[in-house]
Amino acid sequence: MTIALDQNRPARSYREVTRWDRLKTNRNWLAIWFMLPAAAFLILFLAYPLGLGVWLSFTDARLGRDGVFVGLENYEFLWDDTTFWLSVFNTLLYTSVASIIKFAVGLYLALLLNERLPFKAIIRAVVLIPFIVPTVLSAIAFWWLFDPQFSIISWSLKKMHVITTNIDFLGDVWNARASVIFANIWRGVPFVAITLLAGLQTVSPSLYEAATIDGATPWQRFRFITYPLLTPIIAVVMTFSVLFTFTDFQLIWVMTRGGPVNATHLMATFSYQRAIMSGYLGEGAAISTAMIPFLLAAILVSWFGLQRRKWQQGENND
């Protein structure tokens, strides 16, 4: 229906079909109308705060007070700020080490859970526990485990006469980094494992049967069937995993507050400290904004990767 009848004109005269008429009835545009509520939601709650954050980073806003535009002043200050660069280093270290180990352990667990095991359902549920426990609770538990005086780990090792003094888990720079990375891995492995397990179950058993008949070893079956078919889901899981790890806040804040001497400050915790604790909203926003390029890079890698058929259908199919 593209013609509208206008009652006021003499009979037989038809009104022009306006663009609006077309828009109202066009099926393709209908989709746009249906998407509008979702788009409004995204703009209001995602794009606007993001834009506001970027804008704040160009102002000298203080907590509870509007700022004026200062250009790149916040970034210039951060450029020479050793603590800022330390937090960048910490974030990259934290993200890369934790993500790689989470992937390795997660994949191993997924393969294990994909085998025929007794009590499979229960074991799968148990694996999810670290993911279900609220982060703050698990962080507090780790804080106790790593306490300089009351650590159960130090206590046990001392009783076994392995060590004579307590291990300074959170007070020594590298110990502290290792401790928070361990806590993050513990928390992140189930997500990787369960998602990869879901991916594994979509692999058709007939492929394995065919390979077995051809005399493939277990390693070959993994290398040439499981791995290529799993790549798309690996890309998605690892993107999420990297994003979550990169923006981690709670674990660090509860366990170390960025200490000792800022050795575990991530960009997220450092931004919070400068923006909310000290009230330098503009500077805190600049630190947060500085995270965006890294996050975009992580997203782009998986995005372009997923576009390529090689990733989706195996090595030699471009």
Next chain:
Amino acid sequence: MTDFTRRALVKGGTALGAAGALTGPALLDWAKAWAQNAPWKPEKGAKLSMLRWKYFVQAEDDAFVKLIAAFTAATGVPVDISRESYEDVQPKASVAANTGTGPDLFWGLYSLPHLFPQKCMDVSDVADYLGKTHGGWVDSAVKYGKSGNKWIAIPICYSGALINYRLESSKKAGWTKFPTKTDEFLEYAKAMKAQGTPGGFALGHASGDGNTWVHWCLWAQGGQAVDASDKVIINSPETVKALDFAKNLYGSMIPGTASWNDASNNKAFLAKEIHWTNNGISIYVAAQNSAKDVAADMDHAYFPIGPVGKPTELHLMYPILAMTYTKYPQACKALIAFMLAADNFNPWIQSAKGYLTHCLNEYDKNPVWTADPKTTPYRDVAKRSLTAGGLGSVGEKAATAIADFVVLDMFANVCTGREDTKGAIAIAERQLKRIYR
């Protein structure tokens, strides 16, 4: 949130007699009489809301709730109390001051009112009235309360941070009393560590315990972050001396203090892992309940005095302020004055068991300070305290420097060996210059 309705009051009435000189009906009668004589008459239909720091000692909050209930009964003004961890009061108050809506009264930490002095109600009349009727204000309270010539907040109390130490092990190391000079303190710490009873100060991001001891240490050697005109002077030989002192001291501390937060030293002291530290009276209070042997074998002492020759302690101050946007300024003033009236304040400060210290001289007489001699040092913290920012102004800049752990990180950098003295001072100087520009 605690909302005082008449019913809640009737229910609470029976419990009112638990602590303090005045019991149930007597307290109400007194409150009514006070309200009739007070210079401030709450507006008709007034309602107040208050955001306060979250209590550390439950009994203190109970006593406070009673006090507010009596106010409501006497004046008919309901008061709505909400509580936040003391670090979180500041952001909320800043936003309220900026937007012009929120609780009428904020009770926060350090220099909170100085973040937005023009948004704080002038309470000079309340301060004068209280000062006159209760023996005058201590010096540091005047500095915290006044902006220019007018009072923008009323300093309610301090939370003292003093030395906590074990008696038996100190005696064994040759010290019957805690050392009073910084040099002696260094020897003491060495001797204590040598005999396997070390102590420790927090070097992690501990807002209370960490900041109080590093500022004491800096000031004791004559170092200052800024001078009286807020010019950054951290890069000085005195600061170097303070950092060297701290590094020496750190060598005699228990390992692990670089990760300590505000709760760590409490735990370690109660578990007999450390034998000296700095803290409020909460360790002693907790020990009386759960570790009576520790309570019997511990005492409190002032921080040792350094080369500058006078006390250089920093204690936590809790001022209360009323926002200019409140619709009921008279009610706000009446409530603040009511909180500090002797018959209210005495039982309340007593219920805090020494955790909180008054800023009005009259309350030196409160029996809480003499009933148990171990609490006596905390009586004087308001008189001994310097203000946030040292020589410099009490205000937003000083508050920011403390909240951002500038001095604390400088000390931690040196003690843990991450930076040399020069490097650590340079980092702190750069940050301070930005804050104080």
